[in-house]
Amino acid sequence: MTSRVALVTGGTGGIGTAICQRLADQGHRVATNYRDYAKALAWREMMLARGCDVAIFPGDVADPDTAEAMVHAVEAALGPIEILVNNAGITRDTTFHRMRADQWHDVINTNLNSVFNVTRPVIEGMRRRGWGRVIQISSINGLKGQYGQANYAAAKAGMHGFTISLARENAGFGITVNTISPGYVATDMVMAVPDEVRAKIIADIPTGRLGKPEEIAYAVAFLVNEEASWITGSNLDINGGHHMGW
DSSP: OOOOEEEETTTTSHHHHHHHHHHHHTTOEEEEEESOHHHHHHHHHHHHHTTOOEEEEEOOTTSHHHHHHHHHHHHHHHOOEEEEEEOOOOOOOOOGGGOOHHHHHHHHIIIIIHHHHHHHHHHHHHHHHTOEEEEEEOOTHHHHOOTTOHHHHHHHHHHHHHHHHHHHHHGGGTEEEEEEEEOSBOSHHHHTSOHHHHHHHHHTSTTSSOBOHHHHHHHHHHHHSGGGTTOOSOEEEESTTSSOOO
């Protein structure tokens, strides 16, 4: 497999860590962004102990100028970005009738506007070189909605429209654009949910368990392969049968 430069936003989280590990195991040169240097440095040391060398760069993907500077820094250090995984995301959960404007805008900026902020400075280089992989990590709740997550569901649903439009625009340039929509995965955030709430979630999943971050990372690795070059504008649901559509 050709070694390429991969940027994974939000790579220090549970799913992001698994994606970084999997892409590095494939032989790619992987980078991610951070806002908290001390936390990111500890994460990098943990990854190095696993035998996984992931470069870290400062960058708030919710801010267009900072995101663009981060992209340029990655490319100056590692080379042109050919694989982009838009994975960064936050939650600010509350019912809509109680939602403040900052809770709405924080989630939209980090989860959806970031997709523009990071992809825009990357896409022209991909078009010039005639090869690229862009993958959005959406969510089951962008498809079925969720109580208390009007902001999060709106942002994650917006990723799908972005994906299919960008896929159409760039299919002729050797660039594929796809979305992955994980269900409930056993990350720190999900495991912090009260036991009784988590039990109700699992009871509604046909496979009878939460997903693993590595299962999402496997899908990313599949989509970046040369053999996946005819898959574009698609969404891959990975949710244990929790939400099914066709």
